[in-house]
Amino acid sequence: MKTRTRPLLGDWEWQAEAACRGMDSSVFFSPAGERGPARRRREETAREICRSCPVSDPCARFAQASQQYYGTWGGYTETERRAAARVRNRK
Numbered sequence: 001m002k003t004r005t006r007p008l009l010g011d012w013e014w015q016a017e018a019a020c021r022g023m024d025s026s027v028f029f030s031p032a033g034e035r036g037p038a039r040r041r042r043e044e045t046a047r048e049i050c051r052s053c054p055v056s057d058p059c060a061r062f063a064q065a066s067q068q069y070y071g072t073w074g075g076y077t078e079t080e081r082r083a084a085a086r087v088r089n090r091k
């Protein structure tokens with residue numbers, strides 16, 4: 001009988017090197033009702049951390065593959081990921 005289980009560690013190993021490891025997640029996820037300049041400032045802070053992150057590529061791929069709806073992952077905000085998904089879905 002074939003099994004569909006597979007080792008999962010490889011899916012998560014990249015997180016050990018994450019620049020955001022141990023940081024407050026509120027930098028990457030917006031609080032309810034956040035808008036305008038406050039949102040832009042928080043997202044730019046998150047992007048800046050992601051730019052220095054050695055695992056930004058696997059992080060961005062993970063967010064895309066698992067369809068993360070919220071937060072900044074791999075330097076991409078949720079708005080940017082949704083826009084990219086719309087473009088991909090049109091093809």
Ligand code: SF4
Nearest residue numbers: 018020050053059074
């Ligand atoms: S790319 Fe950004 S969100 Fe992803 S692990 Fe690195 S610091 Fe964290």
